[in-house]
Amino acid sequence: MLSYRAGDDDAFEILYRRYEKPLLNFLYRVVKNVAEAENLCQETFFRMVRAKKKYVATAQFKTWLYHIAYNLCRDRLRRKTHRSTQSLNALTLSRDEGGVELQERIADPSSDPDRDVEKDELIASVKNAIAHLPETEHLVVILREYQGLEVSEIADILNCPVGTVKSHNHRARKKLKIMLAKYIGD
């Protein structure tokens, strides 16, 4: 990032290639829509470019980038909430919001037609369960479980204390264990 800020344009492509996929997947798991996730991913990099002069070496680039993405998601969700009257209790999700995307099947090399139905149900249940978590718990689970970020990094992104992230994570997993008990067993 420092090279890029100093004017090395090639460094941007390196940064982009390094973070495109993890960022896209973070956004996808938050907004649950491929097209929207791609738009937000582009918007995140776009804002990163515009804000590059403000980047300082004391801030970890990865968390800085995720922070931009997080703000975009939050604003997007906020606007969507204003416009949508969809019930929060909806238990079934449309394909865009929770169903299994074609891309995911393509991305999964172990796809087996005989087990697809069962697996689709499991994946839909996972999405559904995560979608029913409160916003912060939802984000913490995604950043921790899928993005593999450390608790301190998540705290930086969400701008909250480390202990708060830990308690959100703890609470979220308790809820997920209940919601996904069928698949977890005793």
Add this chain to the structure above:
Amino acid sequence: MKECEDIQDRLEAYISNDIDDSERIEIQTHLDECQSCSGVLRQLTRLSEVLQTWKGIEPSPGMYETLKARLTETESSPSAWSRVFAHNFAKKAVFWPAEVAAVVLLTLFIRDLLQKPAPKVPDDLTTIDFYVQEHQEVTVQTVSEETSKQPTAQMFVSRDDVFYYEFVEKFPKFTEQGLIISGPPKREKIHSTKGLAISKGHMLPTPLPWDVVDFDPVVPPRLQHGFVLDSIRKIADYNSLHLLYTKGTDTLSLFEQLSQGKGGLAVQDFREYATYGPAEFDTGSKEQGRVTILAWTNGPLSFVLIGKQDMSRLMDIMQSISRTKTQDEKGGLYWNKGDEHRYGAKRGRFNVGI
């Protein structure tokens, strides 16, 4: 039993290998002897496996090229702010050229006035710039989308006007020093909870706080996120008002005073308030003991928000306080000296940002 609770709280970190060796040995030793905790560990491991069935997606080809094209295009076109300005002011300019000119001149004047060198605190500066920029972006979009509903021009606090913020931890007392707020020179460090400048003062009858301070305050009867004005105090010996807002058990303080430190409170006073202020701030919990201070200037006034809300929420509230509203004819968003309508008639006088 308490030991089990403690161990179970740390099992997720144990699975993720996010603990040090001594902690790992301690947990492992406990797990070897405790069936209950071993069961919880199995469940958590299984939960993680179940969650991992939701695979990620691959980026579509051409995303990078699309982004590059957009960046190239942007470099040769006017900024978003320019476009919004052009959009919002275009119609007004036809009808009220003098008003527009006055607003622009005033804005330039205020900006010039407020452009003062700040101590270099790169991390904080980056963060605050970042927050403000993000909110400006949303504001731009909101304005663009809601033009038909709110035809009047709306102006917002600029990042240049936000000149102080910090998070005050209860333990330790102060961290993350921000920029310096306008006000008298810093006084001596805090010695006790007695003698806080902010604690001295008297309650004012609402809605008449105008005659006790040497400025025309903006007194929103309610703020975003459901906060309602509960009381107004004049701070003794200072040209400052303290507006206390409540929402259930949650409280939020808004201070108003003149910019440039004319008889107002200093940053140290606000820190004292954040640290030793209302009982609501003190939960006794390290995790929840963080109080946020956000200060900004808007025209001739300085505002300071102090509460347990996160920075993002304070930013929202800041924007709502500084937003010019003209359609609130009765019982509207702002009270003003002697005449509810005066604010609308002289919009831009106090709340011009940009």
